[in-house]
Amino acid sequence: MLKLTARQEQILNLIREAIENTGFPPTRAEIASELGFRSANAAEEHLQALARKGAIEISPGTSRGIRLLDMSGNGNNGSVRFGGHQMSLPHPSIMQLSLPLIGRVAAGSPILANEHVEANYRVDPSLFSAKPDYLLKVRGLSMRDIGILDGDLLAVKKSDTAKNGQIVVARLGDEVTVKRYKKTGSLIELLPENPDFEPIRVDSGDESFALEGLAVGLLRSWH
Template sequence: MTTSKIPLTPRQQEIFDLVRRSIERTGTPPTRAEIAATLGFKSANAAEEHLQALARKGVIELVSGTSRGIRLKADTLRAMRRPARSPEGQSELPLPGLAQLLLPLVGRVAAGQPILAQEHVEQQLAVSPELFQQTPDYLLRVKGLSMRDAGILDGDLLAVRKVAEARNGQIVVARLGDEVTVKRWKRDADGIWLLPENPDFRPIHVDGSEPFALEGLAVGLLRSGLQ
């Protein structure tokens, strides 16, 4: 799908859709190597060239220094779902899917209190539901750089859906002791692990010595300032 405002080649559209599906499914974009493998490129450099072309067209942003530093812009997704004018020049009708979600934005979470306690909610933000395959329950302001290589940076807003279970490899919000953290989920014979995406941080083993709760699953990401 293309628009007169955002003309994409068939290959660029294919890569854009692949990035969007990865974010919707796992909460993070694919790596260049994953794009190359999925689309049959000979090297990750070919994927990088197409991503640079998409960035020049203004439909994505590339974050340097991270293997998954690919961002979709909210206005891009809305534009690519907007119907064209009719041949008679009639005005566009708003799509029902573009109705705004009003989501609580959670900042710093105090120890021992529910994550959606009123004192944790900085504000209510209106966002397009078209940004997410699964409807989020809240936005969490990311603190720190432990998920840097997944393209999740300090100050970003993580869209979170409340769940009771997670699958290995998914990015989750978890509470361990007095801390709320964003990590990649892994469960094995030794129990639950919370894995960072930055070699400067160590994996966290949930050993039962501290209170633990799964607070939700990442279903999307908004870059701070682009809401």
């Protein structure tokens, strides 16, 4: 990989931090705002330069279509450099996770109840920002503008707490929903990423509300 400029390193760190904190990369507008650029176009130019240098991969057509790539560029076929030493990795089949796919969730029952499991998938753990516990089939288009679409498989790490800005899976009475989390005092807002949908507001003491987990990645079938 070609050497990065100081600004490119800064943007790469910003992308990495966003993925670690929220499970998703930032939008061009968020990068521009964070770094004081006048427009999202300036951020796009830096992202294209990072892609040309092999630091990231850009998926066209989505505002958050940015994926970090292996920075070593050594094509090591099953080994990784760590602390200056080369270590052998286990066979990929050993490293794979087996994750249950959760379909429709029955009212009042745990999200990981056996009757909700439609299938089990073996997946590469390196696809995710943190180790997930299950995959949830996304229904609807309320998160369309950050690239989470109907039928996608959202990788979820079980958690009953979240930070502002994270994408969460929440239970509201009989429904399970995917939204962006925001808490101000005792008010919790579950924010859509599609202007056709309204935010959901609940009190943190509402017994019908519960956090089920944090989004840590996304899988999509192209057929």
